[in-house]
Amino acid sequence: MKEDVxxxxxxxxxxxxxxxxxxxxxxxxxxxxxxxxxxxxxNRQENLKKSNKSKINFPQFExxxxxxxxxxxxxxVKTYQIILKGxxxxxxxxxxxxxxxxxxxxxxxxxxxxxxxGALKVSKIAKELEMTLDKSLLPMLEKELGLVIDEIESxxxxxxx
Numbered sequence: 001m002k003e004d005v006x007x008x009x010x011x012x013x014x015x016x017x018x019x020x021x022x023x024x025x026x027x028x029x030x031x032x033x034x035x036x037x038x039x040x041x042x043n044r045q046e047n048l049k050k051s052n053k054s055k056i057n058f059p060q061f062e063x064x065x066x067x068x069x070x071x072x073x074x075x076x077v078k079t080y081q082i083i084l085k086g087x088x089x090x091x092x093x094x095x096x097x098x099x100x101x102x103x104x105x106x107x108x109x110x111x112x113x114x115x116x117x118g119a120l121k122v123s124k125i126a127k128e129l130e131m132t133l134d135k136s137l138l139p140m141l142e143k144e145l146g147l148v149i150d151e152i153e154s155x156x157x158x159x160x161x
Contacts, residue, residue: 015029023071058070062151087149093106
């Protein structure tokens with residue numbers, strides 16, 4: 001949010017990184033302020049990351065961009081699974097019970113959680129809901145979120161078997 005960026009700068013911070021944290025952007029930002037001595041180590045880590053990406057074996061989803069989510073986590077599959085399972089907490093949520101600031105906070109949290117998982121349609125709708133509090137978005141949000149949750153439950157169950 002624009003206010004967050006302004007607050008960050010007003011307290012003397014050089015940069016502001018939004019959630020979910022893009023590890024690549026974090027590295028680039030850190031290098032900007034750490035100096036050239038870190039570049040060699042950074043390049044070594046990047047080469048290692050690139051070689052590990054080709055080894056990631058994760059089921060593909062129709063409603064989730066798993067590569068997007070895994071890239072945010074530099075390919076950390078265990079953490080990614082935790083993030084995916086975290087979306088299941090929204091399974092039985094009744095968005096109609098939330099109003100005003102409560103709805104805004106819920107939409108904000110869902111936006112971040114779904115983007116971190118790679119559920120980009122859900123994140124986009126949640127972002128619009130957060131900004132507008134337009135409850136006419138709820139049917140579409142519930143539908144897309146339901147598809148994501150159903151697919152997570154289905155794919156994660158198969159993976160565990």
